[in-house]
Amino acid sequence: MNIVLLIILPLGGVIIGWLIRFIYAKNQLNSSEQQALRLKESAAAEAENTKKEILLEAQDKILEDRRQLEREQREQRSEIQRYEKRIQQKEDNLDRKTSDLDRRQSKINRRIEELDIREKKLSEEEQRWKHELERISGYTAEEAKKVLMQGLENEARHDAQALINKIEQEAQATAEKRARDILITTIQRLATDVTSEMTVTSVSLPSDEMKGRIIGREGRNIRTLETLTGVDIIIDDTPEAVVISCFDPIRKTIAKTALERLIQDGRIHPARIEEVVQKVAEEISRIIQEEGERVLFDLGIHNMRPEGVRALGRLYFRTSYGQNVLAHSKEVAIIAATIAREVGADVEIAKRGALLHDIGKGMESDGDAGHAEVGAELARRMGEDPRVVNAIAAHHDDEEIISPEGVIVQLSDAISAARPGARRETLDNYIKRLENLEKIALKFEGVEKVFAIQAGRELRIMVNHDKVNDMQARELAKDIARDIEDQLKFPGRIRVTIIRETRVVEYAR
Missing domain, CATH: 3.30.300.20 (K homology (KH) domain)
Structure with a gap:
């Protein structure tokens, strides 16, 4: 019995424990299921809320898009209506213009018909009056036409001449003003002296007794002086004066200077005459060189050959029509440079050609060639520019001018020679x-x-x-x-x- 109890009691405890455990587990299971159910219900509620929110947002978006679409449709409809209105207005305008054109065309057609009728009438009237005029005037149509053309021709000639006169006056006024400005500018820069052209010169004597000393015993002194200088010394009744005559201005200057020094020194005999003449000739040669270099320096001209410098220096003692040739050449160079600068020509070529245009007057030539030809040949030998050579040769129209600088040189030469007081005339x-x-x-x-x-x-x-x-x-x-x-x-x-x-x-x- 006890054994049975011992067996039943543990077995009963086990069973009770298992029941308790079962009940507890069942309770726990029920609690988890409830919690899961609550979570599920909560998730379902949240999902439902989210769905509702998404649906609401989608509905709002759809509504907004619908409203935007409706606005755009309204705007498009308005734009289409405006276009339709403008098209309608244009169609109305075209209809009105077409109607106006039709009316104008009709009016023009009527005017053309009227003009044709009037032209026909005028033609008939013209023929009638033409016959009447022919009957009254006694002229045929061709004769009247000829008379009328003659009158018109005379009138046209008169009008043409008046127009020509007006154009010439305007051109002359413009040209004269321009030329006057250039010439005034040029002449204002000039200040040259006027010299006298003479083939004879006189030497003053302290007394008439000096004439005998100049002549010397049996004329030795005067013959020596004439031989050394190549001049003619004229001793006549002119009181206290001796005349020296020579066509070469340099020889004439040497003779005059030498004679003045001999008179001042008082020693007049052949040896002294030869000594003084030699010294004076050397001084004149030096003056020729200095004057040539001076004029080149004043004008800013460089690279001149020595023979050209000396030929220019010889012009210092040469005169033409009362005008010193070197001063005239310098003046022409200044004028030519000014004109060339104003008209856009080559200033250096014009200035060089102008300075050398009379260089032939300082050269001695045995032939009959003029100074322009002699000067051109010298310039050619010195290697001058062909335009310079042509300007020298053509400044008196001995050759045809080939460059604007040649024309300027010729013009400048005329200006220098023609200015008041520049030259004398017999x-x-x-x-x-x-x-x-x-x-x-x-x-x-x-x-x-x-x-x-x-x-x-x-x-x-x-x-x-x-x-x-x-x-x-x-x-x-x-x-x-x-x-x-x-x-x-x-x-x-x-x-x-x-x-x-x-x-x-x-x-x-």
């Missing part, structure tokens, strides 16, 4: 030039009187008003000026003035 040549001017004008028909005035600078011509009209007077002035240019050589320019006047005289009695 009375016979002056009178002859004026007579030639008057003869040229008198050979033209209709010229009654001719007067050369202002030292030959102006030719004043009186014409017969019955033979020469106003238009012919203009042509006559041009023809006379052209003949003067062709037949005469003159510095500067000559003004030709035609005077045509009508005088009516009546007497009251």
Whole structure:
């Protein structure tokens, strides 16, 4: 019994424990299931809430997109309506314009028809009046046309001449102003002296007794001096003076200077004369070199050969028409440089050609060649630019000018020679030039009187008003000026003035 109890009791405890455990486990299981169920319910509720939120957001987005789409559709519809309205307006305008064009075309057609009718009537009237005019005037249509054309031609000639006169006046005013500015600028820079051209010179003596000492015993002194210098010494009745004559200005200067020193020294005999003449000749040679170098330095011209420097220096003792040739050459170079600078030519070529244009006057030549040809040959030997050689050879129209610088040199030479007081002219040549001017004008028909005035600078011509009209007077002035240019050589320019006047005289009695 006890054994049974011992067996039953543990077995009962085990069973009770297992029941308790089972109950506890079951309770625990129920609790986990409840917790899982709660979690599931919570997750389901949360998922539902999230779903609702997403749905709400999606609905809001859809609504927003729908509203945006509706706005864009409204705007597009508005834009389409505006386009449709503009198209409609254009169509209306086109319709109106088409209607206007149709009306205008109709009106133009009517005007054309009216003009055709009027033209036909005018043509008939023209023919009628033409026949009437032919009957009244006695001219046929061709004759009347010829008379009318003659009148129109005369009127056109008059108008053309007036236009030509206006253009010439405007061109002359512009050209003269430009030329005057250039020349004034050039002349303002010049300040040259005027010298006298003479082949003879005199030496003052302290007394007439000196004449015998100059002649010497049996004329030895005067012959020695003439032989050494190559001059003619004239001793006549002129009181206290001896005349030296020579075409070479350098020999004349040497003779005069040597004689003055001999007179001042008082020792006059052949040996002393030879000594003094030699010293003076050396001094003149040095002066020639210095003057040539000085003018080159003043003008800024370089690279001149020694023979060219000496040829320029010899011009210092040479005069032409009362004008010192070296001073004239320098003046021409200054004028040429100024003009070349103003017109855009080569200043150095123009200045060099102008300085050397008269260099042939300082050269001794046995032939008949002129100074332009001699100077051009010297420049060619010195290796000068062909334009310089041509400017020298052509400055008196002995050759054709090949460059603008040659024209400038020729023009500058004329300006230097023609300026007031630059040169002197003999009375016979002056009178002859004026007579030639008057003869040229008198050979033209209709010229009654001719007067050369202002030292030959102006030719004043009186014409017969019955033979020469106003238009012919203009042509006559041009023809006379052209003949003067062709037949005469003159510095500067000559003004030709035609005077045509009508005088009516009546007497009251």
